[in-house]
Amino acid sequence: MSTILEVNNLKTYFKKNKRIVRAVDGIDFKINAGEIVALVGESGCGKSMTSLSIMGLVPSPEGKVVEGEILLDGVNLAELTEKKMYKIRGKEIAMIFQEPMTSLNPVLTIGDQLLSVIIYHLKLPKREAEQKAIEMLELVGFSDPEKLLKSYPHRLSGGMRQRVMIAMAMSCNPKLLIADEPTTALDVTIQAQVLELMKEISIKFSTSILLITHDLGVVSELADRVIVMYAGQIVEIANIDDLFDYPLHPYTVGLINSVPKIEGEIERLQAIKGNVPAPGTIIEGCRFAKRCNKVFERCTKEMPALRKMDGTRSVRCFLYDDVGGE
Known part of the structure; x- marks a missing residue:
């Protein structure tokens, strides 16, 4: 593979x-x-x-x-x-962000934004780009893509906006x-x-x-x-x-x-006790040690390496080291 x-x-x-x-x-x-x-x-x-x-x-x-x-x-x-x-x-490489309303431009139609991506990357003329946009919107489940191309993001629900983002992300394969x-x-x-x-x-x-x-x-x-x-x-x-x-x-x-x-x-x-260390905190030893219910002395002094296990597994923990804590 x-x-x-x-x-x-x-x-x-x-x-x-x-x-x-x-x-x-x-x-x-x-x-x-x-x-x-x-x-x-x-x-x-x-x-x-x-x-x-x-x-x-x-x-x-x-x-x-x-x-x-x-x-x-x-x-x-x-x-x-x-x-x-x-x-x-x-x-x-394409990306879908957490909140599509902040990813889509509120003053441009869905068509303007989708076509700009397709035309720039695939170098298609506008008519072919529109057809490609319609195909992608149909692929993500829109029944009336021609109408959607003329809509603005605020007219769509959260789920619809996210599907538009998926169509935009996948439009150039x-x-x-x-x-x-x-x-x-x-x-x-x-x-x-x-x-x-x-x-x-x-x-x-x-x-x-x-x-x-x-x-x-x-x-x-x-x-x-x-x-x-x-x-x-x-x-x-x-x-x-x-x-x-x-x-x-x-x-x-x-x-x-x-x-x-x-x-x-x-x-x-x-619940896992405690919190993720604050950004910039300098930690000696394992970064999870203060929250760990299996911590032992070595964990507070040394940083464990990411250890390759059987098959495709890897783990960063002294419990699975050759000289583990148990």
Whole structure:
């Protein structure tokens, strides 16, 4: 299976009040062709900043990719100029943001915005671009796409706007689609429809998807593989079934246990004690140690490496080291 995206030792740092904030601190992962990979973790773990780093959209000048490679089909995006990235965004790699109302221009019609993407990247004449736009809107479930092209974003519901964003993202058949919390602002019924649509599109176009989310219910519905992030680092990588059947890292266990269960009686939800470390905090040892229920002395003094386990699994925890704490 060919690799579409390969991220090697990615570090994205910010300067904040003369301090260095390590938003993304040396992460490595791959996404294969047609694969759906979920990137999960609490707010502040570095998920969205990972996606912005890949897209070349890190807020500047305070933020910067200081080290590492972002290889899209072998091309290192981290070395490209903004002019070259502008040509790649939308065509080779596209992104769906959390709130489509802030992503769509409120003073332009849906048609103006969709056609501008198609004409710029595919170099089609306006009539052919309109036909392509109509086909994409039909693909995402709109029954009257000609009318929709003349509508403004404020006339659409949240679910409709999100489907427009999916149509826009997929209009140039990108190799990789990044979806940053794509269902957070939607009600449960519309969530399910959007997730099903993303899965269908991935299959139809063999598009790889990087799904950024904190919702493990969404992950279980859509993902093939899961990457768990904590405080700017990857702490576990696993196939979806392995992760839910047998989570390895104490943080992953905590995330799964904090999800409400339908079956059985539970008096109260289990929560992970404490909070994600504040940005810029210097931590000695494992970054999860202060919140971990399996912590031992070594955890407070040394940083565990991301250790390769059997098959496709990796975990950053001394419990699975050759000289583990048990």
